[in-house]
Amino acid sequence: MTQIQSQSQSQSTIVIGGGIAGLTVAYRLQSAGGDVTLLEANDQIGGPVQTVLSEGFLAELGPNTILETSPRVTALVTDLGLDEQKVYANDASAKRFLVRNKQPHALPSSPGGMLTTPLFSPMGKLGMVKELFKGSWDNRYEESLAQFVVRRLGKEFLDYVINPFVAGVYAGDPEHLSVKHGFPKLYELEQKYGGLVKGQIKGAKERKKRQEKSKQAARMFSFKGGLKMLPEMLATKLGNAVRKNARVTDISQIDGKWQVSFSTGGGAVTQLQAEKVIYAGTAFGIPNLTVNGRPEPEFKPFDEIYHPPVFSLTLGFKREDVQHPLDGFGMLIPKVEGFNILGALFTSTLFPMRAPQDHVTLTIFIGGVRQPELAAKPVDELITLALVDLKVTLGVTGKPVYTHHQFWPKAIPQYDVGYGQYKDRLDELESRYPGLYFTGNYRNGISVADTIKNAVELSDRLLGIEPEEDT
Numbered sequence: 001m002t003q004i005q006s007q008s009q010s011q012s013t014i015v016i017g018g019g020i021a022g023l024t025v026a027y028r029l030q031s032a033g034g035d036v037t038l039l040e041a042n043d044q045i046g047g048p049v050q051t052v053l054s055e056g057f058l059a060e061l062g063p064n065t066i067l068e069t070s071p072r073v074t075a076l077v078t079d080l081g082l083d084e085q086k087v088y089a090n091d092a093s094a095k096r097f098l099v100r101n102k103q104p105h106a107l108p109s110s111p112g113g114m115l116t117t118p119l120f121s122p123m124g125k126l127g128m129v130k131e132l133f134k135g136s137w138d139n140r141y142e143e144s145l146a147q148f149v150v151r152r153l154g155k156e157f158l159d160y161v162i163n164p165f166v167a168g169v170y171a172g173d174p175e176h177l178s179v180k181h182g183f184p185k186l187y188e189l190e191q192k193y194g195g196l197v198k199g200q201i202k203g204a205k206e207r208k209k210r211q212e213k214s215k216q217a218a219r220m221f222s223f224k225g226g227l228k229m230l231p232e233m234l235a236t237k238l239g240n241a242v243r244k245n246a247r248v249t250d251i252s253q254i255d256g257k258w259q260v261s262f263s264t265g266g267g268a269v270t271q272l273q274a275e276k277v278i279y280a281g282t283a284f285g286i287p288n289l290t291v292n293g294r295p296e297p298e299f300k301p302f303d304e305i306y307h308p309p310v311f312s313l314t315l316g317f318k319r320e321d322v323q324h325p326l327d328g329f330g331m332l333i334p335k336v337e338g339f340n341i342l343g344a345l346f347t348s349t350l351f352p353m354r355a356p357q358d359h360v361t362l363t364i365f366i367g368g369v370r371q372p373e374l375a376a377k378p379v380d381e382l383i384t385l386a387l388v389d390l391k392v393t394l395g396v397t398g399k400p401v402y403t404h405h406q407f408w409p410k411a412i413p414q415y416d417v418g419y420g421q422y423k424d425r426l427d428e429l430e431s432r433y434p435g436l437y438f439t440g441n442y443r444n445g446i447s448v449a450d451t452i453k454n455a456v457e458l459s460d461r462l463l464g465i466e467p468e469e470d471t
């Protein structure tokens with residue numbers, strides 16, 4: 001039986017989705033005195049930002065780090081009173097390993113190091129030097145990241161740097177990802193400055209002026225108790241404004257307001273009205289919503305955005321059972337090397353309190369666009385596959401003393417070539433339906449930092465706060 005309740009709120013906002021985007025925008029609006037309700041379909045908030053602490057090990061089930069790329073991220077953490085809990089990644093994390101010929105090699109951090117590294121052949125190195133002298137390209141079509149990188153830096157750089165890098169960030173494939181939409185800063189380097197090296201130098205000066213940091217220069221952080229401290233604190237501050245187990249099914253325009261219907265289990269449907277509705281759910285959840293009781297044809301295409309499956313595995317070992325010094329951020333594995341795992345983060349090197357004394361923690365990712373079929377295999381099989389790869393690359397000999405895993409059937413939206421159509425559609429929907437807004441990792445960046453930045457900017461826009469110059 002359907003139970004209908006109705007509640008009316010004046011000058012109010014309903015936020016759909018309790019991931020980082022929804023929590024951030026709701027918190028900012030409520031802090032400014034707004035009347036906010038946040039509806040989250042699941043019984044927990046934070047989306048993939050989940051941490052588990054047990055047996056002295058800390059496992060992040062989704063993201064492990066936030067990059068402090070925007071002052072808005074820093075300000076949010078401070079505003080929430082979380083500065084004391086924040087931990088920056090160990091200095092050793094500046095070192096990143098890439099696997100070539102089955103062994104991890106540190107990615108050079110200086111131009112001089114590029115000349116001597118065994119990671120690239122002499123021809124590969126020459127291709128990188130030549131980038132400086134290549135002019136820009138008059139965009140004849142939208143390039144994939146792979147096309148862009150081969151054109152500017154050569155195939156070897158694609159295979160051994162970009163391929164593993166995008167597997168680490170997007171669980172993605174450079175052959176499909178759009179350079180324009182997935183890596184807008186990289187794209188702009190060529191558009192604005194005529195090249196990547198030239199752009200790095202000039203761009204650094206401009207970022208300094210507006211207090212932003214490049215992804216390479218930005219510091220990485222987490223919290224003493226793991227990343228879940230961020231959504232948990234946001235939810236604590238929001239208090240009763242958060243309603244879990246509340247899946248929104250319809251948004252309707254009634255007398256100049258939005259009426260949001262949500263199911264709370266057991267067949268009960270509740271309705272709330274507000275001036276504004278912010279959709280901060282997932283991209284693939286958009287087509288499930290009806291508008292005014294009917295499917296909205298413009299919502300349908302969002303289910304075409306590919307979200308590959310990812311299996312995330314945390315393994316704890318006795319220190320003596322891992323030969324590699326684990327003196328870095330982690331190890332990324334190019335597709336051409338033919339392993340099962342995408343890479344491993346050296347989690348206990350990055351942050352304190354991730355493993356008991358004389359133990360280490362590794363976080364491993366499997367699947368993604370590279371091998372989606374692998375991610376859904378039985379857990380025992382995946383752990384065995386991971387251990388085989390870790391033995392070859394890191395000299396892991398013993399059995400793990402701790403394991404924790406999480407399967408994400410639809411992990412990260414892929415900003416593939418043509419992604420601009422979705423961004424345009426969101427702009428059109430916002431103008432067609434006044435009072436309806438969209439924010440989340442499917443719009444202008446997938447990282448936690450970008451998601452926060454965009455949610456803060458939306459809240460500022462709704463509060464009539466002038467955008468800060470150049471951000």
Ligand SMILES: Cc1cc2nc3c(=O)[nH]c(=O)nc-3n(C[C@H](O)[C@H](O)[C@H](O)COP(=O)(O)OP(=O)(O)OC[C@H]3O[C@@H](n4cnc5c(N)ncnc54)[C@H](O)[C@@H]3O)c2cc1C
Pocket residue numbers: 016017018019020021022039040041042045046047048049061062063064065066067246247248249280281282285310312408411412439440441442446447448449451
């Ligand atoms: C395995 C993995 C590793 C990652 N690693 C990193 C990393 O190291 N660093 C980094 O910066 N980023 C990382 N990311 C990406 C980042 O975590 C996400 O992009 C970001 O957290 C997404 O936040 P969001 O609020 O946009 O979406 P989500 O967190 O997905 O939140 C959307 C919420 O909306 C709810 N919802 C959907 N539909 C409805 C509805 N109809 N009614 C009510 N609620 C609804 C969902 O239940 C969900 O809770 C990783 C992601 C994954 C999966």
